[in-house]
Amino acid sequence: MNALQNPFALLARLLMAVLFLPAGISKISGFAGTAGYIGSVGLPMPEVGAALAILVEVGASILLVIGLCTRPAALVLGVFTLVASFFFHNFWAMPADAQMMQSLMFFKNIAIVGGLLAIAAFGAGGWSLDAKRGA
Numbered sequence: 001m002n003a004l005q006n007p008f009a010l011l012a013r014l015l016m017a018v019l020f021l022p023a024g025i026s027k028i029s030g031f032a033g034t035a036g037y038i039g040s041v042g043l044p045m046p047e048v049g050a051a052l053a054i055l056v057e058v059g060a061s062i063l064l065v066i067g068l069c070t071r072p073a074a075l076v077l078g079v080f081t082l083v084a085s086f087f088f089h090n091f092w093a094m095p096a097d098a099q100m101m102q103s104l105m106f107f108k109n110i111a112i113v114g115g116l117l118a119i120a121a122f123g124a125g126g127w128s129l130d131a132k133r134g135a
Contacts, residue, residue: 005125009122009123009125012118012119013064013128016064017061017062019112021057021058023057024056024058027050027053028058034053035047035050038053041088043087053080056077060073060074064077064119066128067124067131068124069130070123072120074119075117081109081116082109082113085105085109085113089105089106090102
């Protein structure tokens with residue numbers, strides 16, 4: 001099983017990046033819509049929030065892909081995902097016909113946070129810049 005540790009760690013990092021990197025890039029081209037959506041849930045300074053979301057999703061995803069500062073990048077994405085889940089997938093405050101889909105999205109995000117915590121706990125693996133730096 002140890003022979004699979006490095007390939008699985010790389011695959012875990014890449015699969016997480018596949019979720020966040022395209023989302024962050026799409027926020028760049030749809031910045032006004034993203035800011036509008038953030039504002040629609042009552043969050044203050046939606047343009048700042050959109051810029052922060054882009055920075056987190058794109059920046060931390062790139063760090064995961066290359067395996068640099070992997071533990072902090074995974075923690076930042078985990079906190080970001082957890083906080084976003086409570087604001088954008090708050091199924092408990094939605095009409096009954098929207099609750100099922102939003103509860104699935106909420107708990108999917110909670111599972112993603114779990115995966116990010118595992119990456120934060122165990123690190124990037126041997127196939128990473130962190131390993132090359134001895135971090």
